[in-house]
Amino acid sequence: MSEEKPPSEEQVREALRAAPPLTLGSGPVEPVTTAAPEPSEVWPLPLGTAWVYYGEGNSGLTRPVILADGFNSGPSSLNDSWDYLDRRDYAFLTALRQRGRDVILVGFNERSASILDNADAVEAAVMRAVATRLGDARLTVGGFSMGGLVTRYALARMESRRIDHQTALYVSYDSPHRGAWIPIALQSFAHYIRKLNSAFSDQMNSPAAQQLLWQHIAEWQDQPATSKLRTEFLSALQQVGDWPRIPRLIGVANGVADGTGNGVRPGEPAFEGKGLSVLGSKLFTQSPGDRQLVANLRVVTPPPAKEVRTSGLPGIDGAPGGTLNSFEILANRFNALPPLLGFRSAAPIPSHSFVPAVSAVAVRDLDSDDNLYVDIDSLSPEESELDDFRCASRNEGHTRITEELCTWIMDRLPY
Template sequence: MSDITEEQAAEALQAAAAVLLTTGATTAAAAAPDPDETWPLPGGTAWVYYGEGNQGLIRPVLMADGFNTGPSNLDLLWEHLNRRGYPLLDELRRRGRDVVLIGYDERSASILDNARVATAAVHRANAERLGGERLVVGGFSMGGLVTRYALAKLEHEGMDHQTGVYFSWDSPHTGAWIPLSLQAFAHYIRKLDGRFSDQINSPAAQQLLWRHIEHWEDKPAASPLRTAFLDRLEEVGNWPRVPRLLALANGPGDGSGNGVRPGVEAVVGKGLAVSGTELRTQSEGDDRLVAKLRVVTVPTREVRTGGLPDIDGAPGGTLEGFGILADQLNELAPVLGFAVENPVREHCFVPAVSAVAVREPSSHADLYLPIDELAPDESALDDFVLASQNEEHTLVTEELSGWLLDRLP
């Protein structure tokens, strides 16, 4: 095992499933029900399910998919929105609402590109709709930004999108977070297997992340793609103005963190191939060690940061980013010495202050802000709800679903 070469490591890594950071099931799910209609759209697809008793599109609720790599998968969408937590899609249909699930040909493509898919779905829904019920349009995670931009752009162009309610579910309005240690590791193993790095460097990821690095030795900053996206959003007014704006967050509003401590070991290499690797949670201050990197024959490198907040433990929707990486490496451990220990599995992914658009996640004070105590005009949203505890990013709970269902016209 001590004689493993980079070529052998690369072959094994590339033959295994890719390390991809995402919430919920990724590869296996029970089949979704057959849709009543399937709409091919430029750059994507919409799957239509009529509400109970409806013979056509009467009361449409358009729901856009979030971020991942590759095309949207109907089975995985249905699993996440209807089977893993509260059966939101079933309940919408039981109440006579038609569900329109919007998917993309490539989930990691630019938000601006996938906003065209959402725009086409809005046009099709208005063309197919029977009667005068206005649309409900929104999305989960990135899908909330996709639809936010699509509706705002339609208004900017003077077009009537016929939408009465916009909603976002744990969407990173002021930025999402992947720990710098994970980003650095992804780029460090790029020459062995580039898929993890490709996901971090994809257009959508760069637009979503509050701080990003393209190479392991880079200093964290807002990606130029993020800056350009925010400029485009501002050009169309930042938010749609016609519909009522709602947001749901999978983090609490009392400022309670998720218990992840700053500056502690999250993934520690034990096998010979990764001995010396150490990925840590983010801590405040200057010249903070966040990662030691060594894979196969490469000498150990260090990654240090400065001026960043202790964001991994902040209130918000969580992602098992450290755990996903550790599980994948341990799958390879028996033959290649990639064994790791994994003291910390999850981290904050979408801070609560981002999901309800009240602050950027730029400091400890902003991240741990007691949102419940803020005046209503602190957010551009008309109304929002926060979960009673920190929970998995975009987890569909009865608590949040009930709030949304009660606010639909």
């Protein structure tokens, strides 16, 4: 194949089918091969699995801490979860067990399934922990990212049904209580390449993604709006009281509290196609204002590129909060393809704000720069829907496991 002759769509489809799926999510990009420690127990759950690790010195379930997995495509992996939560910057699971806490990791058969459905797995795990623990220590229940919303809904639903969950503390770790953000530029690109490979588009259109995302598009040319599935999810939350009322509610954010952004400026090129098959494709960071250009789309097809424009959105990519390296993931996936396919790409801006700090600590909506960049420290604590929260000392990766945030949580666990 000469450099001047682009590959056919069928060649591209075959290459993309053979490559790892192009999907976004926190945690490992590639599957982890190092095995997690052998669990003390494994519980089959409706729509999921719980992996149980007794705390040090415990001969059975004694002081349970239930932690639910976050969003991605496909099933939860114990190896991936253990690697992310205990072998990176801070060994959170080990620290919990050293304090005599039993760790129960709740995974889902399909992480992109509806939050309302996956709440069944959490409810089953809570009931089994209550039934099998030794003694009467009350539970801690929460989760990472989407897992914080699944557990929030599950506990509130149990209370609405008069089920005693015996939970003293609810914990969310960078959970998008007011919504998460994937740039419209990236969503449009995902849908634009659907006929070549649908994995990215399928993920963006999955039930959980639509429930989590503050703004969503189902087709590349759509205008961003609140998904019907998100509206239904928020209504279901409201029907069970929005939050559980019995436990104390705490949460942490991987973004700062003082309103300082992450340095990403609006209207800047974040992804650029360099190879012949994607030359002309360019994704920009979100700009406020009317008819702002956020993407030029061209993949394999002849030029010119298709334009995507938005109106009325804030400069959210640079907002303080937990970041996701979505542009970098896209460029890396393309650069891993055979060079002759012409997919060489660059990501001059690798990351964007994924869960703004105001969302993680439930103080403001995401619809304006004034809300996104507010000095949270200057607000009355009553503005948060949480009883207590902690923001990170810098803007960092979404659900990054740090000693700063984890020790703050552990110091608030019930006795």
